[in-house]
Amino acid sequence: MARHTGKKRVKDSVAGYKLPKYSVLMSVYDQELPENLNQSLESMLKQTYPPSDFVLVCDGKLTNELDVIVKSFQNEYKKIFHIVRIDENVGAGKAVNKGIKACRCEYIVRMDSDDVSKPDRCMKEMLLFAVMPELDIVGSFVEEFDDFTDKTISLKKVPLVQKDILSYSKRRNPFNRQTVAFRKSKAMEVGGYSDLKLCEDYEFAVRMLANGAVGQNIPEVLVRYRVSESTPEIRRSWRLTKGFIAVRWKLFMEGYIGFRDFFPPCFLQLMLFVLPMRFTRWFYRKFLRDTKITPPTADNV
Incomplete structure (x- = not known):
């Protein structure tokens, strides 16, 4: 497993703006590949502006290989790494809701257990919140990459400003779910994620917007989204x-x-x-x- 590379971290202020502290929220279940989970965790814990809190929801019993990785990170990041264990697999929506409640910071950065964040992702998202305190939810573009070759395949863009986000949300999710960061208080106000087994991220984004949330997307690739041979079939x-x-x-x-x-x-x-x-x-x-x-x-x- 990879360990700290000594990469320089940014301070908690940029261009005169004090960056808010944030929690990272990730859920994982037993079908995840250990190497993917390890890479995903590394990408979030080695951010140039690191998290103050990391909540990992184990959605059901994990394999021994996954548990080894989880415990390794827990031992290395004892002060911030918190595990929420659920006895049986309940699905992404319910698992994330338990994680939201456990997060200690007002700003929550979501992350999938098999994707990779760019090192400056969280710094840029928190800077946007600092510059525009009226925002409730932010995201960015994603870069899809081949799981086998690591080669970039395509880019997925989303609308940037509130007006276009609202219009786009009528047809599709206006946020790339792998990139989303949001206010905990606003998410709790709208009831968090639904119990839907699929597309719960889209429904959550719409419910946030329908209840007055203000959103914006950053026109940069801040997350790499893993694509495998099975993705088109899914x-x-x-x-x-x-x-x-x-x-x-x-x-x-x-x-x-x-x-x-x-x-x-x-x-x-x-x-x-x-x-x-x-x-x-x-x-x-x-x-x-x-x-x-x-x-x-x-x-x-």
Whole structure:
């Protein structure tokens, strides 16, 4: 397992702005690969502006290999590393809710157990909160990379400012879930994540926005998202299709979206399920991803 590299850390103030302290919140279950969890934990604990609190939710009993990694990090970061264990797997939404309650800081940075954050991710997100204290939820672009070769495959962009975020949220998640950071108090106010088994991150983002949360995305890649050979199959699976339609039906019944925003995305998801795999690959490359390797900046968004 990798250990501290001695990389220089930034102070708790940047450009005259005092950076708020933050908690990192991650959940893991027994299907995670140990090497992926290790890399993900390293990427968050070695941030240039490090966390003051780290909450790891173990969603059900972990394998021995995963437990070894968890205990190793707990021993190395005794002052900030806290483990919340759940006896049985309850799903991402319920697991994250337990983690939110356990977080000690007002600002919470979410992280998946198999992705990799850039070293300055948290510094940039906390600086945005410091510069714009009215914000409740922030995120960034992500870079998808091949799990086997480590090569960048594509970029996933999201809208940047509140007006565009609200409009985009009618059709899709306006935040890359791997990059989200939010206020604990606002998340608790809206009831946290739902018990949905899939797409709970999208439903959470919409509920935050519907209850007055102000959001913004940073036009930079701050997280690398791991893509494997099974990813296209997951994207077109019946399980994900049902989950996607269920969330959109919920938003439709609550009045957040109308029929024009409900039907087309659901129809398209059904087409991805029915049509051959090559169509799913083509569609994501053509319409939902930027396959240019050069990372986007504020000048070329």
